[in-house]
Amino acid sequence: MALRRTAGRILRASLSAVISVAAAGCAGSPGSGGHAPSAHPATTAASPWAQVDRELTALAPDTGLLVARVSPGGTCTPVNQVAAATPRPLGSMFKLFVLGSLARQIASGRVSWNQQLTVTSALRSVGSTAGSLQYDPAGTRVSVRQAATKMISISANTAADMLIHLVGRSAVQAQVRRWSDHAALDVPFLTTRETFLLKDAGYPALADKYLSLNPGQRAAFLASSVDPLPLSRLTPRIWTQPRDIGTIEWFASPDDICRAFAGLRQLAAQPGLAPIGSVLSVNNGGIGLGRPQWPTVWYKGGYEPGVLTGGFLATNSKGQTFVVVEMLESPAAWLYPSASLGLQAIASSAFATLSPQRYKPPR
Numbered sequence: 001m002a003l004r005r006t007a008g009r010i011l012r013a014s015l016s017a018v019i020s021v022a023a024a025g026c027a028g029s030p031g032s033g034g035h036a037p038s039a040h041p042a043t044t045a046a047s048p049w050a051q052v053d054r055e056l057t058a059l060a061p062d063t064g065l066l067v068a069r070v071s072p073g074g075t076c077t078p079v080n081q082v083a084a085a086t087p088r089p090l091g092s093m094f095k096l097f098v099l100g101s102l103a104r105q106i107a108s109g110r111v112s113w114n115q116q117l118t119v120t121s122a123l124r125s126v127g128s129t130a131g132s133l134q135y136d137p138a139g140t141r142v143s144v145r146q147a148a149t150k151m152i153s154i155s156a157n158t159a160a161d162m163l164i165h166l167v168g169r170s171a172v173q174a175q176v177r178r179w180s181d182h183a184a185l186d187v188p189f190l191t192t193r194e195t196f197l198l199k200d201a202g203y204p205a206l207a208d209k210y211l212s213l214n215p216g217q218r219a220a221f222l223a224s225s226v227d228p229l230p231l232s233r234l235t236p237r238i239w240t241q242p243r244d245i246g247t248i249e250w251f252a253s254p255d256d257i258c259r260a261f262a263g264l265r266q267l268a269a270q271p272g273l274a275p276i277g278s279v280l281s282v283n284n285g286g287i288g289l290g291r292p293q294w295p296t297v298w299y300k301g302g303y304e305p306g307v308l309t310g311g312f313l314a315t316n317s318k319g320q321t322f323v324v325v326e327m328l329e330s331p332a333a334w335l336y337p338s339a340s341l342g343l344q345a346i347a348s349s350a351f352a353t354l355s356p357q358r359y360k361p362p363r
Helices: 050-057 091-107 144-153 157-167 169-179 192-200 205-212 215-226 254-268 275-281 338-353
Strands: 004-006 009-011 062-070 076-082 116-118 141-143 296-304 307-315 321-329
Touching: 050 062, 050 076, 050 338, 062 254, 076 254, 091 144, 091 157, 091 169, 091 254, 091 275, 091 296, 091 307, 116 144, 116 157, 141 144, 144 157, 144 275, 157 169, 157 192, 169 254, 192 205, 192 215, 205 215, 254 275, 254 307, 254 321, 275 296, 307 338, 321 338
Parallel strands: none
Antiparallel strands: 004 009, 062 076, 062 321, 116 141, 296 307, 307 321
8 A cells, every 4th residue: 555644644444445544565575385386277368367467468568467266174275376376575465364363362362352552662663544543642442353353454564563562573474374375474464663764764774674684583583673763763754755665564475365365264154253343344345246246345455655455355145265365576666546547457356257147267
C-alpha cells in the first residue's frame, strides 16, 4: 500500500486508488523448505489465462502470480501461475503469518481474543491510515481481536507490532516455517517500526550496518541499536523510491502465501478460532466479489515503493475455494499508481474465470 504524508499525518488510500500501508520488501534466494513446488501445464495463447499473464508481466520488471484451487485438506492445486515458487517482497502481506501465529497461541490457551493489550510508545509504529492505533495515546487499551482486525482490515502497523510483541518474534518465525519454503529470508522477522527506522532514520548508514551483519547477529543489533530509537528520527516525508526491497523486507512466494491462506482457513474451522474469518473478511479488496456467488472473500495486500502485492481467498456458491496471489517488484523505480488498478483488474478477471458458471475442474 502506498505511503504518503498529508498535514503531518500518514494516510492510507483504498486499494482502488493508491493503496497504502507500511511495509518493506525483499526478494531473495529460495530457501530449503519441504513443500512441493507448484506445477501445471504452461499457459498457451488459447488459454483463458494468457491475457491475464500478459497484463501482469506488463506491470513491473519482476512479477509473480498464483491462481490455485484449495482442497478441503488445505492443498493448493495450481490453475495458473507465473513464477509462483519465487520469493519476493511482501509489503504488509506478511501480516498473514502474524495472524497464523496468533491463532496458534489462542488455540493453545496462551492468548485469548478478549485479552487486553496496551498501546505504548515503544511499540508505536507509523505508516497507517486514520483509525490505526498509531494515533491513539499511550495507555489506550484494545482487545487482541480488535488489534487483529485493525492489522488486517486497515493494515495497521502499530497493531501488527503489538501482536508480534505479544506472541514473540520466534513464534512468528516458527509460523513462517510451517507455511513457507523461504523462511530463512525472514530471520529475524522484522516489526514495521524496525523496518521504518532502518529505511528512514539516517538512511543508509543504519541499514548498511544491519545488512553487514550475518542473520544470526541481526536480532541483537535490532535490540541494541534500532528498537531504542525514537520515531522522531524519521524524516518528515516518507521515501518515494525503492530502498533495499531485496534485503530489508518480509519475503515469501505466491505458493507460500497460498499455503498461508489455506492454513488460516483450516485454523478458522477449529474451536475458538472462527474470528479469523471475520478478521480477514472486513476488507474484501474491492474487486466486486460478493454474495450469493462468492459468500466468503478474504483479502490482504501490501505496498511500499517498488513493491505491490495482493492476495485473495474466496469460496464460491458451489463450495469451491480458490486463492489468487499477485506480486509486483520494481527494485530501481517506484510503481505507478495504475499498477494497483492493474492488479485489481487481474484479480477480478481471475475470479470471473473461476466463477461457478465458468470453472470446470480437471478430471
